[in-house]
Structures are given as structure tokens and as C-alpha cells.
Amino acid sequence: MATLARLRGRLPGQREEYFHRNRAVDEYRKAEHNAAVRIQSWFRGCRVRAYIRYLNKMMIIIQKWWRGYQGRKHFRKMVETAYFIMKMNFYNEMAVRIQKRWRGYYIRKYIHNYYALKKYLEAISVNNEIVRKELEEFAEMKEKEKEKKDLEREEKKKDHQARKMHYLLSTEQMPGVYNSPFRQSPDPMEVRLRKARPFSHRQQQIKKHLADEISDWPTCTSALTFPTMKPLPPIGRQKPQGPFRDTAEVLQQRYKPLEPTLRVATSINSLEKAREEIKREEWRNRINDNKFLPFSSCHKNQEYDPLIHTSSKYGQMTYGIKHFREEHHEKWVANKDFETVLPSIDLFDKFGQTYSKAGQIV
Amino acid sequence: MSQRQVLQVFEQYQKARTQFVQTVAELATRPQNIETLQNAGVMSLLRPLLLDVVPTIQQTAALALGRLANYNDDLAEAVVKGDILPQLVYSLAEQNRFYKKAAAFVLRAVGKHSPQLAQAIVDCGALDTLVICLEDFDPGVKEAAAWALGYIARHNAELSQAVVDAGAVPLLVLCIQEPEIALKRIAASALSDISKHSPELAQTVVDAGAIAHLAQMILNPDAKLKRQVLSALSQIAKHSVDLAEMGVEAEIFPVVLTCLKDSDEYVKKNAATLIREIAKHTPELSQLIVNAGGVAAVIDCIGNCKGNVRLPGIMMLGYVAAHSENLAMAVIISKGVPQLSICLSEEREDHIKAAAAWALGQIGRHTPEHARAVAVTNVLPLLLSLYMETESSEDLQVKTKKALKNILQKCTYLPALEPLLHDAPPNILKHVVGQFSKVLPHDSKARRLFVTTGGLKKVQEIKAEPGSLLQEYINTINNCYPEEIVRQALELQHHPSGCHANQ
Numbered sequence: 001m002a003t004l005a006r007l008r009g010r011l012p013g014q015r016e017e018y019f020h021r022n023r024a025v026d027e028y029r030k031a032e033h034n035a036a037v038r039i040q041s042w043f044r045g046c047r048v049r050a051y052i053r054y055l056n057k058m059m060i061i062i063q064k065w066w067r068g069y070q071g072r073k074h075f076r077k078m079v080e081t082a083y084f085i086m087k088m089n090f091y092n093e094m095a096v097r098i099q100k101r102w103r104g105y106y107i108r109k110y111i112h113n114y115y116a117l118k119k120y121l122e123a124i125s126v127n128n129e130i131v132r133k134e135l136e137e138f139a140e141m142k143e144k145e146k147e148k149k150d151l152e153r154e155e156k157k158k159d160h161q162a163r164k165m166h167y168l169l170s171t172e173q174m175p176g177v178y179n180s181p182f183r184q185s186p187d188p189m190e191v192r193l194r195k196a197r198p199f200s201h202r203q204q205q206i207k208k209h210l211a212d213e214i215s216d217w218p219t220c221t222s223a224l225t226f227p228t229m230k231p232l233p234p235i236g237r238q239k240p241q242g243p244f245r246d247t248a249e250v251l252q253q254r255y256k257p258l259e260p261t262l263r264v265a266t267s268i269n270s271l272e273k274a275r276e277e278i279k280r281e282e283w284r285n286r287i288n289d290n291k292f293l294p295f296s297s298c299h300k301n302q303e304y305d306p307l308i309h310t311s312s313k314y315g316q317m318t319y320g321i322k323h324f325r326e327e328h329h330e331k332w333v334a335n336k337d338f339e340t341v342l343p344s345i346d347l348f349d350k351f352g353q354t355y356s357k358a359g360q361i362v
Numbered sequence: 363m364s365q366r367q368v369l370q371v372f373e374q375y376q377k378a379r380t381q382f383v384q385t386v387a388e389l390a391t392r393p394q395n396i397e398t399l400q401n402a403g404v405m406s407l408l409r410p411l412l413l414d415v416v417p418t419i420q421q422t423a424a425l426a427l428g429r430l431a432n433y434n435d436d437l438a439e440a441v442v443k444g445d446i447l448p449q450l451v452y453s454l455a456e457q458n459r460f461y462k463k464a465a466a467f468v469l470r471a472v473g474k475h476s477p478q479l480a481q482a483i484v485d486c487g488a489l490d491t492l493v494i495c496l497e498d499f500d501p502g503v504k505e506a507a508a509w510a511l512g513y514i515a516r517h518n519a520e521l522s523q524a525v526v527d528a529g530a531v532p533l534l535v536l537c538i539q540e541p542e543i544a545l546k547r548i549a550a551s552a553l554s555d556i557s558k559h560s561p562e563l564a565q566t567v568v569d570a571g572a573i574a575h576l577a578q579m580i581l582n583p584d585a586k587l588k589r590q591v592l593s594a595l596s597q598i599a600k601h602s603v604d605l606a607e608m609g610v611e612a613e614i615f616p617v618v619l620t621c622l623k624d625s626d627e628y629v630k631k632n633a634a635t636l637i638r639e640i641a642k643h644t645p646e647l648s649q650l651i652v653n654a655g656g657v658a659a660v661i662d663c664i665g666n667c668k669g670n671v672r673l674p675g676i677m678m679l680g681y682v683a684a685h686s687e688n689l690a691m692a693v694i695i696s697k698g699v700p701q702l703s704i705c706l707s708e709e710r711e712d713h714i715k716a717a718a719a720w721a722l723g724q725i726g727r728h729t730p731e732h733a734r735a736v737a738v739t740n741v742l743p744l745l746l747s748l749y750m751e752t753e754s755s756e757d758l759q760v761k762t763k764k765a766l767k768n769i770l771q772k773c774t775y776l777p778a779l780e781p782l783l784h785d786a787p788p789n790i791l792k793h794v795v796g797q798f799s800k801v802l803p804h805d806s807k808a809r810r811l812f813v814t815t816g817g818l819k820k821v822q823e824i825k826a827e828p829g830s831l832l833q834e835y836i837n838t839i840n841n842c843y844p845e846e847i848v849r850q851a852l853e854l855q856h857h858p859s860g861c862h863a864n865q
Contacts, residue, residue, distance in 0.1 A: 117688060121695050124652060128696050131619060131655030132662060139623040146625070284385055 162189065162196040169193045200259050376416060383411055383422040390429035396437070404430065405440050412449055417458065424450070424464035428471045435475035442472060442479060447486045454491045459500040466495060466506030470513050477517040484514065484521060489528040496533040504537055505545045512552030519559035526556060526563060531570045538575045546579065547587045554594035561601035568598060568608055577612035585626040592621060592632035600639040606647060610640060615651065619659040630663055631671045638678035645685035652689060657682060657696045664701055673714055676705060680721030687728035694735045699725060703741040706748075716758040719745055723765025730774045737769065737778035745769075746786060766790055774801050776808055783820045792832050795821065799838040809842055818843065818851045 010017075025032075108114065170176030170190065178187035244250075267273070283289075293299070310317045319327060325338060386404060389395040404426075411423035427446065431438040441447070450465045457465075469488055473480040483489075488510075495507035511530050515522040530552075537549035553572055557564040572594075579591045595614065599606040614636075621633035637656055641648045651657070657679070664675040679698050683690040693699075699722070706718040722745070726736035736742075748754055749762040770793040773779060782794045798817070802809050812818055821839055826832035840848050 117691075120688070121691060124655075124657075124692050125695050127653070127655045128658030131616070132658050135619060135623045135659055135662065138620050142623070142625065280381070 158189075158192060159196065162192040163199050166193060166196050166198040201262055201265070376419075379411065379414065379419055380416070380422075383408070383419050383426060387422050387426035387429065390426050390433075393433060396430060396433045399430065400437060400440075405437070405444055405446075409444055409446055409449075412446065412453070417461065420453070420457070421460045421464050424461060424468055428464060428467035430471075431468060432471035432474075435479065438472040438475050438479055441468070442482045447472070447483060447488065451486055451488045451491050454488075454495065459498065459503050462495055462498065462503045463500075463506045466492065466503065466510045470506065470510035473510060474513040474516075477521065480514045480517050480521050484524050489514075489524060489530070493528045493530050493533060496530065496537065501540060501542045501545050504540070505542075505548050508534060508537055508545070508548045508552045512548065512555045515552065516555040519563070522556045522559050522563050526566050531556065531567055531572075535567075535570045535572045535575060538572070538579070543582075543584050543587055546582075547584075547590050550576065550579070550587065550590035550594050554590060554597050557594065558597040561605070564598045564601045564605055568605060573598065573608055573612045577609075577614050577617075580614060580617050580621060585624065585629055588621060588624065588629045589626070589632050592618075592629065592636050596632060596636035596639045599636065603643045603647075606640045606643050609636075610647065610650060615654040615656065619654070619656060622659045622663040627667065627671050630667060631674060634660060634663060634671075634674035634678060638674045638681060641678050642681040645689065648682045648685050648689050652682065652692045657693055657698065661696055661698050661701050664705065669709075670711070670714070672705060672709070673717055676702065676714065676717045676721050680717065680724045683721065684724040687732065690725050690728050690732050693725055694732065699736055699739050699741070703739045703744065706741065706744055712755040712758045715748065716755075716761040719748065719758070719762045719765045723761070723768045726765075727768035727772060730772050733769050733773035734775040734778075737773050737775045740778070742766065742769065742773075742778055743781050743785070746782060746790065749790075750785075750787065763790075767793060770794060770797060773797055776801060776811070780815055780817060783817055788832075791824065792835075795824070795832060795835040795839070799835040802839055802842050813843070813847060813851070818847070819854050822848070822852050 168176050168178065170179040170186075175181055176190060176193070178190035178193065180187075306316055310320055323338075326332060386399065386408070389399060408423050408427050408430075411419055412427070414420050414423065427441060431441045447469075450468055454462055454465045469483055469492065473483045492507045492511055495503050496511075498504055498507075511525050511534070515525040534549045534552055534556075538546055538553070540546065540549075553567055553576075557567045576591050576595050579587060580595075582588060582591075595609055599609040618633050618636060621629055624630055624633070637651060637660060641651050641656075660675045660678055664672050664679075667675075679693055679702065683693045683698075702718050702722050702725075706715055706722070709715055709718070722736055722741060726733045745762045745766050749759055749766065754762075767790070770779075770782075770790070774797065776798070779794055779797060782790070783798075786794060798812070798821070802812060818839070821836055824832065824836060826836060
């Protein structure tokens with residue numbers, strides 16, 4: 001009951017309270033509504049912001065981890081490449097060192113070996129010296145041989161001269177040309193003459209006739225080009241026992257060439273042959289074969305042979321014989337004709353009629 | 363009685379013919395008679411005597427014809443035109459050796475004058491008979507036939523080919539082995555004439571085995587034989603590397619070097635020619651020659667001779683040096699460069715001087731060492747003066763200019779370059795200044811010397827277009843020196859009388 005009393009006590013004011021409450025509510029409804037909206041929106045905002053913040057944080061964490069992961073991956077890659085590059089550089093450098101040494105070695109040994117080249121060039125100079133020396137010696141040897149040959153030739157020539165001029169030898173009575181009494185010792189030529197063996201006449205005859213020449217004119221068949229070999233000694237030669245003379249001497253004596261006397265050596269018709277030869281030579285050297293005849297008597301009966309040029313079928317041309325004047329009158333320089341008869345010369349009239357006999361025909 | 367008279371007539375006729383032919387043959391030995399003989403119509407008179415019954419008359423007539431044809435080519439043509447050749451060729455086949463010799467002499471005398479006459483001889487079929495004569499026993503016949511073949515083959519390649527086709531080469535090689543010296547000479551000369559025209563002909567000669575015998579004959583003491591043998595070997599070797607190598611395989615080195623010391627000038631010349639022909643093909647062959655001491659021998663030979671005999675030796679040195687720098691160095695240490703500069707200064711003929719200049723250029727062009735060795739002998743001013751002389755031939759000028767350029771491009775030896783600064787024409791001066799600009803930046807002593815000797819002054823005097831290479835070189839040189847010195851040098855140039863340069 002108490003409650004009921006209380007309730008009833010509040011009853012009269014209820015309507016106004018209800019009205020005030022509704023009015024209050026209505027009056028402040030907008031403001032309250034706006035305020036509530038504001039509060040709610042702000043609160044919702046907070047909630048959303050908190051949510052977003054929360055999301056952000058989560059995002060950050062995720063991204064942080066992801067980026068860390070990427071970065072580490074990248075870093076690892078970078079480290080790998082850097083390491084790789086470092087290694088390669090190192091290898092390159094080492095390779096360069098090796099190649100440097102190798103190329104140096106190879107070139108120095110095979111391509112441009114300085115010491116080998118030096119040795120080679122030294123060897124060449126040594127070789128050159130040797131070759132030069134040997135060639136010098138060779139040239140000297142040749143010189144000496146040539147001199148020796150010249151000397152021998154001189155000797156042979158002098159001996160040949162001595163043999164030809166053996167008659168200049170001095171005798172008991174008369175000293176020779178080369179053995180003058182005013183000299184201390186005789187001339188060497190004198191000595192040669194004493195040793196020389198005189199020539200026989202047949203050996204002097206070197207002139208050969210042309211008819212025999214034809215077999216000799218090309219150079220090959222002359223005896224000098226055939227190599228003359230000395231005859232070989234007989235096989236199984238033992239020196240014969242006993243007081244025999246030297247084989248060479250015996251052979252020389254046995255096979256001594258015949259030296260016939262002059263009478264035997266000349267052929268029977270040598271005189272005619274010589275005459276023939278002289279005639280032939282004279283004929284060859286003669287220009288005009290006609291016998292030379294003296295002036296006076298021999299040409300008296302000879303007919304005159306006219307020139308072929310001036311004679312024709314109709315007799316001789318007169319020009320050049322009867323007259324010498326130009327035949328075309330236009331070409332004459334002067335009108336007068338030549339004189340055909342010259343005036344006589346007085347001196348010639350006295351020819352043969354003076355005292356002296358000079359000029360007389362023999 | 364009458365028979366004897368009749369016979370006497372014939373005998374007189376025969377005597378007359380014999381005398382005529384013998385006197386004509388004798389007269390034909392003297393050149394002054396030959397004109398008269400020709401005018402008297404001796405050809406037509408001799409021709410029927412070739413067919414005479416008496417063999418002596420035939421032979422003497424042939425001999426006389428040969429002597430006449432030998433004298434000049436009109437007479438030789440007359441022999442050809444007079445249809446004498448077929449008759450000779452016909453009787454060559456069957457007559458005795460004296461006639462064969464005389465007939466071969468006529469063929470030689472006709473064939474030596476010109477290719478047309480030689481062709482006429484080939485056309486009348488003489489080659490086969492000559493080759494048959496080469497097989498004869500008598501060495502005189504062989505010699506005459508070989509001589510005729512040699513003279514025919516000398517003119518050109520077709521005639522040589524014709525001679526080879528007639529089968530002469532193996533017989534000639536046999537002739538070389540005969541003991542008679544004159545026959546050997548002629549056979550060697552014939553082989554030389556055959557092989558000189560083309561490589562195929564040379565190969566034919568080599569295939570017949572000639573090289574071994576020729577190489578043996580180098581040792582023979584006879585000078586004329588050596589001339590021919592060396593000439594034959596050089597004609598063979600000049601064509602190709604293989605032929606040259608074959609020549610070398612026959613072991614001619616070092617025997618050939620003794621021929622360089624022979625007393626006969628032409629033996630020396632031919633030996634030098636042979637070495638040159640071998641050296642010019644490849645570096646290996648040159649190396650072989652250098653190792654055998656050939657370079658020293660050739661240099662001595664050049665020193666002993668004068669005139670044209672030197673030319674093959676000089677060219678040989680050039681060829682050897684041209685192959686590689688080691689060989690050029692070998693030439694230098696064999697004392698080749700002083701000898702070449704002596705040749706350059708002594709000789710009168712332009713072509714020898716040109717060859718010496720070329721050889722020096724080949725030696726000096728490889729490296730600075732080589733150029734220095736050449737420049738030390740003071741040969742550069744000589745080359746320059748030869749280049750500048752107006753009387754030098756075109757060839758000499760071109761060669762000296764090339765040699766100078768080649769040497770200068772490598773020369774770093776400044777004392778030798780100095781005199782060139784003063785006299786050289788612009789195109790040479792460019793190279794000289796270029797060399798200075800290369801050396802001076804690095805060498806301080808050289809810089810000092812350059813100024814004291816007045817080189818810097820001279821360089822300032824040079825006028826060059828800006829931007830040209832010469833101007834660049836001059837700038838490089840000027841940059842080596844501090845400003846004052848260059849200015850002083852310029853002043854000196856403008857006032858030569860007053861100042862005295864001090865650096």
C-alpha cells in the first residue's frame with residue numbers, strides 16, 4: 001500500500017510531468033539527437049579508427065616482415081654477386097699473372113728469344129769470319145797457282161827460245177852474245193843455251209795448208225782438249241833382279257822418235273809443191289791477171305774494145321768520143337763552141353831533139 | 363790421148379772450184395772483204411758448190427757460207443731466201459763429220475741474228491737433224507750442234523719450246539758430262555738459254571737431271587765454263603721456289619762462295635746473280651744462305667769489284683734484308699751497311715745507286731735498332747742529296763725517297779736526323795720532325811742537345827698549315843720546352859745577329 005500511496009501521490013503531477021517530460025524530450029530531442037549523433041559518430045569513428053589503426057599495425061607488421069624478407073633475399077643476392085665478382089676479379093688477376101708469365105716466357109723463348117738471337121748473330125759473325133778467312137786463303141792459293149803457272153810458262157818460253165837460238169852459244173874461240181868477257185859470270189841465258197837441245201828441222205815446220213786446216217778449225221778436235229793420260233804402269237810389276245838399266249831409259253831409247261835427215265824427210269816432189277804454193281799465193285794476191293807488157297811493141301796490133309755503155313747497134317755514141325758538149329742547146333752557157341785543137345806548146349816541140357838522152361825510150 | 367785431155371779439163375775445173383771456195387772462205391774471215399764479196403754475188407756462186415761432188419768443196423763452201431752469214435743479218439737473210447737451208451738440212455743427215463760441223467756452223471750463224479731467222483731455221487726442219495747431230499760421236503759435231511740449238515733457243519719462249527720438243531734437252535745433259543771443256547761450255551750455255559724463258563722450260567731442264575751435273579761442274583777450274591754453269595743455274599733458280607730449292611739441294615753452297623773469289627769478273631757476277639735468285643724467294647732460303655756465310659762472301663765481293671759487276675750482290679743484300687728483321691740484323695753485323703754506303707757514294711751509274719739505296723731502305727725499315735745502324739754510317743744526307751739532285755733519274759729519285767721514308771719512320775738516332783732538318787724538302791721534313799716529336803718528350807739530354815745545336819730554332823722556322831700533321835709535331839716539340847726558351851728561339855730566328863741563346 002505504501003507504494004500505491006506513493007504512486008497516487010505522484011499522480012496529479014503526472015500529467016505535467018508527462019507533458020514536461022515529452023516536451024523536454026522534444027525540446028531537446030534535436031539537440032540530443034545531434035549530440036547523440038555526434039557522440040555516436042565520434043565513437044564510431046574512434047572504433048573505426050581503432051580498427052584501422054589496428055589494421056595498420058597489423059599491416060605494418062606484415063609489411064615489415066615481408067620487406068625484411070625481401071631485403072634479406074636481395075641482400076643475399078647482392079652478397080652473392082659481390083662475392084662472385086670478387087672471386088672473378090681475383091681469378092682474373094691471377095689469370096693475368098699467369099698469362100703474363102706465360103706470354104713472357106713463350107715470346108722470350110720462341111718468338112723473340114733475345115739470347116738465342118744474340119747467340120745466332122754472334123755465330124753468324126764467327127761463321128762470316130771463318131768463311132772470309134777461308135775464301136781469302138782460297139784466293140791466295142789461286143793467286144799462287146796462277147803465279148806458278150805464269151812462271152812455268154815463262155820458263156818454258158825461255159827454254160824454247162834457247163832451243164831455237166842454240167847457235168848463239170859461245171865457243172872456245174869466240175864468246176857468245178850472252179857471255180861477254182866483261183861480265184863476272186855468264187848471263188842466265190847462256191846457261192840455258194848450254195843446256196838446250198837444238199831443234200831438228202822438221203819440228204820447225206808449223207805452217208799448214210788450208211786444205212788440211214778444215215779438220216782442225218772447230219776447237220774441239222785439237223789435241224789439247226783431249227785429256228792426255230799418262231800410260232798406266234803394268235799390273236803386278238816387280239822390280240827385275242839384276243844389273244838392268246832403268247826401264248824408263250830403256251823405253252826411251254827403244255822408242256826414240258825417228259829423226260830422219262833432211263834429205264829423207266823432204267818428199268820427192270817438195271820442190272814442185274813449193275812452187276805450186278808460191279804460184280797460188282801470188283795468184284791469190286794479184287788483182288790483175290794480165291801479164292804486164294812494155295809500152296812500145298805489144299799493143300800495136302790490139303783492137304780497141306769500146307765501152308759497152310757507149311756502143312749501140314748503130315755504131316758508137318758520139319757524145320764522149322767525138323764531142324763533149326751538151327746535146328740540148330738550151331743548156332749551153334756560152335754560144336761559142338769549144339776549141340777542139342789546142343795551140344801547140346813550144347817546149348814540147350823540142351822533145352827528143354836536144355842533146356840529152358834523158359827521156360829516150362829504152 | 364784425147365781421153366787424157368778430156369780428163370785434164372775436168373781436173374782443171376775441179377782445181378779451179380777448190381781454189382775459189384778456199385780463197386772465198388779465207389777472205390770471209392776479214393770483215394772488210396765481206397762487202398766486196400757480197401756485191402760480187404758470192405751467195406749465188408756458193409750455193410751450187412754446196413751440192414758439189416767433191417766433199418772438200420762442199421765442206422769449204424759451207425764454211426764460207428757460215429762465215430758470211432755470221433757477219434751481219436742481211437747476208438743471213440740472203441742465205442735463208444736463197445733456199446740454202448733445206449739443202450743443208452738434207453745433207454746434214456748423211457754427210458761426214460766435217461760437213462756436219464760446217465752445216466751446223468751455218469745454221470748457228472743464221473739463227474743468231476733475229477727471231478725471224480731462227481724461226482725460218484725451225485720451219486725448214488733443222489731442229490731434228492741438229493738433235494741427231496747431238497748424238498754423233500765426234501765432239502766437234504756435238505759442239506756445233508749444241509751451239510746452233512743454243513742460239514736458236516735464245517730469242518724467245520716459243521723457239522725454246524720448239525727446241526725442247528725436238529728432244530734436245532736430255533742430249534744436252536749428256537753433252538755436259540763429256541770430257542771436252544768446250545763442249546761442256548756450249549752445252550751449259552744452251553741449257554741456260556733454254557731455261558731462261560719460263561718456269562715450264564726450266565722444269566723440263568731440271569727433270570732431265572741437269573742440276574746435279576751443273577752443280578758438279580762449279581768446281582771446274584776453267585773460268586768460261588764456270589760462267590756458263592753459274593748462269594744456267596741462276597736462270598733455272600729464278601723462276602720459282604721449288605726450282606730454287608732444288609738448286610740448293612744439289613749442295614751448291616758453300617762451293618758457290620769460292621766462285622765469288624774467282625779472278626774472272628763475270629764468274630763473280632754470275633755467282634752473285636745465282637745467290638740473289640735463290641735468296642729472293644723465301645725467308646728460309648735466305649736464312650740458309652746467311653747460315654752458310656754467304657752474306658759475308660757477297661759483301662767482300664762487292665768490295666772488290668767495280669761497276670756493273672756489283673749490282674747482283676747489292677740486290678742480293680736488299681732481298682735478304684727485306685724478308686725479316688733478323689736477317690736484316692744479320693746483314694748489319696756482317697758489316698754490310700758501310701759497304702753499301704761506299705757503293706752509293708762511289709758509283710757513277712744511276713741504276714746501281716738506285717739498287718744500293720733500295721737495299722739500305724730494306725735494311726733500315728724494320729726497327730729503330732736497324733735504322734740506327736743505317737743512320738750511324740752517315741748515309742742519310744747522301745740519300746737526301748741524291749733525292750734532291752735534278753740529274754738523278756726518275757727511278758733513282760723514287761727509290762731514294764722510299765728508302766729515306768722507310769728509314770726515317772723508325773729512326774730515333776737524333777744526331778743523324780739533325781743535318782736533315784736543315785736541308786730537307788717538306789715531305790721528308792714532316793717525317794724528320796715527327797721523329798723528333800716522338801723522342802724529345804722523353805729524353806732530357808736530347809732536349810738540351812736539340813736546343814744547343816740550333817734544332818729548335820730551325821723548327822720554329824718551319825712554316826706549316828695549322829691543323830696539319832707537321833703543325834702538330836711542331837706543337838709537341840714546343841710543348842717540351844718552357845715558354846722562355848721557345849720565345850728566345852723565336853727571337854733568335856727573327857734577329858739572328860743580336861742575341862745569344864742560353865738555356
